[in-house]
Amino acid sequence: MNNVGETAKRAFTEAYGTEPAGLWAAPGRVNLIGEHTDYNDGFVLPFALPQRTVAAAGPAPDGRWSVCSTLAPEPVSFGVTEPGEVSGWGAYVAGIVWALQDAGFEVPPARIAIASDVPLGSGLSSSAALESAVLTALIDLGGLEVPTDRRPAIAQRAENVYVGAPTGILDQSASIRCLAGRALFLDCRSYQVEQIPFDLAAEGLAILVINSNAPHQHVDGEYGERRKSCEAAAAALGVPALRDVSTAELTQALERLDDDVLRRRARHIVTENQRVLDTVSLLRSGRVREIGPLLTASHASMRDDFEITVDQVDVAVQASLEAGAYGARMTGGGFGGCVLALIDADRADATAAAVADAYRQRDFTAPTSWVATAGPGAARI
Ligand code: GLA
16 A cells, blocks of 8 residues: 555545545556547557555445545535536546446445545646546445446546536546556547557666646637537548548548648647557567657647647757657647656656756746656556
8 A cells, every 4th residue: 555545544534433445546647649539539548657546435324425535624425416516526526426327337325535646737637547546446335347448438427427528538548447567559439458568667768757837728628629620620521530531541631621720630630640550569569769759749740730738848848859858748638737758767867957947947837757657557455
């Protein structure tokens, strides 16, 4: 058990005056490549962070659901609800109860306490970690038979319908289905996965995660707008999703779109899907360093075509590359959040210092950097 587990257990005992029945942990994620491709039925390649959200949970004698956290020690309590009835952070928990019930499962009433070391609001999927920890706890407490490959879609429904955020299935899949030492190659149409060996240390390499600490602005509206543009482009091209356009067909497809914004959004998705496939091929054959240019090309596409980067992340990518990184890109939904850089393992401090220096020169809030390894997915601990 790690410290976060201890903290969740203590929060449970303080709030409810009894011991939890168990502890369930679910990680945040870094998406190695494949951004905004998930809701286009495309490909993604995340790995799970060692940082996790832990749900300490036990049965509830009052037949309701109660949840508290180290940040909100006073429990929120609810019975059976419909989407929208619980708001604030409790909506993620009430949403999981609702989505499980809506999928036909009898959800056990439960008392839950949450602790987490996943950085909040940094594009590392703190919400999916919360949803996945609670989902896993409720499934185990109730002895429910929910196959692992069905779980992400249940958590995604909680977020889409109950919380009201139009996200894809990347984050919940990563938090639930990732394995330690592997990157998760996910087909977001079929939900098929391949666990790709991802042991960078064995190659003398590392992924440096740089939190830009840039304030998130207009995130929700911009995200929904990108999604609508992609759907509009697919409709104009007469395909179910942009996944169905290959790079070989791209030039012709773009000629058929008369709106420049739609053209650029579509070009990002089609080329990004191909970059995921190319990254997977290189990793399968152990040519890890060679994925660098694909990561950097992904960033340029997010910056120029999808227009979801901000100065802080562009500067972090540029400074990492100038410090010798093989490749670097923003990871996550965008408009701030984190950058990842593929570096030689002994260059972590130098790269972090180079980014911090570039931030100082521009009077940006200082970044926070650390080396990320691929941790396990959601489980009882
Ligand atoms: C957010 C969403 C995901 C995905 C990414 C971008 O993290 O929750 O579904 O769309 O942005 O790749």
